[in-house]
């Protein structure tokens with residue numbers, strides 16, 4: 001895989017939970033491009049939509065509007081997600097938990 005290969009592209013991606021007066025816009029207008037070898041940190045206060053954005057990138061949620069495109073050569077096991085909380089093993093470090 002060459003360094004500049006684009007893996008995931010978000011164009012105006014939005015994710016809204018619920019409808020009407022109960023609608024919660026978790027992600028709005030996300031625009032980003034992730035290339036092979038990139039390391040990104042998504043930072044923001046609790047509830048600002050970090051997990052929702054990661055779910056969009058991983059394909060666990062469908063964008064309510066806009067697009068999230070993953071490179072066609074990516075297979076189902078090429079995107080991994082480590083969930084926070086109970087899924088982490090305290091005795092292991094970050095790399096070990098991720099593995």
Ligand SMILES: Nc1ncnc2c1ncn2[C@@H]1O[C@H](COP(=O)(O)OP(=O)(O)O)[C@@H](O)[C@H]1O
Pocket residue numbers: 017018024025026044045046047048049050051052053
């Ligand atoms: N499944 C869901 N149903 C309804 N609202 C949700 C759901 N998941 C997240 N939200 C809401 O979306 C917003 C962003 O949440 P989240 O992506 O978990 O933020 P973060 O990971 O930055 O703490 C919050 O207001 C949260 O309550």
Ligand SMILES: [Mg+2]
Pocket residue numbers: 050051052
């Ligand atoms: Mg979160």
